[in-house]
Amino acid sequence: MQWGKVKNILIAILLAVNLFLLGNFGMKMWQNRQDAQRLAADVEQLLSGYGLTLDDAFRLPRDSELPTLSLDRSRADEENTASAMLGAVTERIEQEDGTVRFAGADGTVEWQVDGTVQADCDTGAETPDGDAAALRLARRLFAAWGLQAEDAVLTAADGTVTMTGTVAGLPVHNRALSLRFYGTGRAALTGRWSFGTPYTTVRASGTPCIAADALLDFAARSEQKGCVLNMTVGYRMQTDSSRRTQLTPTWKITTDQGEYLVDCAKKTLIEQEE
């Protein structure tokens, strides 16, 4: 047989197989889309029973399975940040609950075991005039203090700059730093932060994060009325019983009334839990 004919036959077979696979894949995608639309309609109907509506732009996020991650507290990073903020640390006091307080000529820094930080220091620069200048100064100070974030987002309002960022590629809903400039070259830093790379273990199982379940649990438990604008899956920082910092999979649901956190595993509203 000539090679030309062999190639023709091969092309025909490959075309047929590819068309079959394409059809199969397309069918699955179409089925998924139909299921998602049906689910969204059902959820909307159920939510209306609780007095909640979905915004026109709202789309149910894709379900996912996220591992609970752990973070080791880094006293070395905390001390480095304190040294950078204060110029030189003249006093270091560790309290019984794990809070470490640093003091220096330029101010004070306090780190708590759950990552909460409170600091007041001299910036060595003039107090910025306007939000744009505040953003520029904050970006420079955060870098100098070693407070870096993946996908860092800085926003400014009324002289206060807030920095958020992702950990393991996802937002941590209660991890943010606010830097307020005041007086003559002074700044107050507050918020919750973490250092280092999070980890899990090979045998750790993931937590299913199912958007529809979270929305319905939110509606049933919150007794909120209003419109759901969007929801995002991510993490929240919490300290477990052995004082290890955990990143727990959590939904953030934004409504026209405010923002709410729902634990993916327990299906509880965080305010209610705490």
Add this chain to the structure above:
Amino acid sequence: MNGADRSVKNTVKNVSLLLLVLLLGLLCAANWLSGVNMGQMPADSPAHRLYDSLYGGAFGYEVRSSGLAAAQPAQLALTVDGTLYGVQYNLNDVDEGMAAVRPLWAQVLADGALEAVSESALLAAIQAGDCAVLRYHGGIPLSAVAGWMGGTWKQGANLAAETLVYTAGSGTLFVRTADGALYAAPARAEEAALREAQQAFRGQPCSFAGETYAVYPESLLFEREMLSLPLLTVEPLDLFAPASGGLEGMLSAFEFTAYTDFYSEQNDQVRVFVDNVSTLRVNGTGLLQFAAAGEDSAVRAYNEGEVSGSAVLDAQLDCARQLLDNVLLACDTGTHASLYAAAQAQDKTTLVFMQMYGGVPLLGAQDFAVFTFERGALISATIRLQRFRASQTRRTVLPARQAAAGTSEEMCGMIVAYRMQDKTCIPQRFYWNHTAPAA
């Protein structure tokens, strides 16, 4: 058809074939990915990581095979500038101390031939130079301790070590076992590792008891010791309360779901969850009893052929620790667990955990948690959950030096622990003679 036309046609066919093969590969991958259950794929597999980065899952985190210790030391000590400094019964202090001495212990715990030695050998060694001490609650297999520190120990791997003393002067590792026996093996850490640990370690001045009192010579006696701990009150636990959210998390820890069939007993005080291979009996007030039909258990430390040798115990410890952490987190007990004993017989391993509040053990009439593994499968588990809250009242524990002075002639150890008295947990100093604690 001339030669040039034939050549063009041939090239077109070749390119088409190549493109179709590439498309075939892509479509096969797309079909496979759309049908695969990512939840069942190992978190560290490249496919899982690719899927997560494509579809918004978590990525960029470390996946550790083990490494989280199932027990934290009760006491740590290290000689710095000729003076012994130590930390004890405080999670923060112990965490910080561990970070400083871990590299040193990783070098010390690098295997050796253990031999039974006399107390006088230990006494002589601790007076001969710099020392490092690690003391655990209960007897921890030496191989597990070595693994947590980053070292390895194979000879006498299952020896239940309670206290480890490294004497740099004599280059010896002493191991006090849970039954009070003393062993020693040659050990050597680099001078630089010792210096680095000494620079980073912070603690309170203390000394060895030596032969002054009827306690083990390596017992740490702190100068000006003022161990003040809060009294704990027991809060009622209702695992079935809808608002608690704990039941689902707890079921998930045992690989059950909220939809697993169950039946109630004792006026719904007890719920028994049953699936094809295992049963979980949950008492609303906190008693959990899990039983599985042998190797079919859904809770597994490892699958057949995945691990062997000392890694078997590591995997079982990891599985039990993780399960307990999840249960305690779900039920918000305010406590954590620490390994207390491990026993291996043929293919069965029994792990016993004690409940801890802020680094101090809570002693009860029964063990807090007991796990039994048959090879990789968890075949039974009992957990006695209790929720504690610290009260404003604090109690100062009898200093170790005074307690040591009050010992009888029989040599013993000393621990600080909570024990229940009239519905309140009170911290006290106990003598520990390896049969039962006595206040």
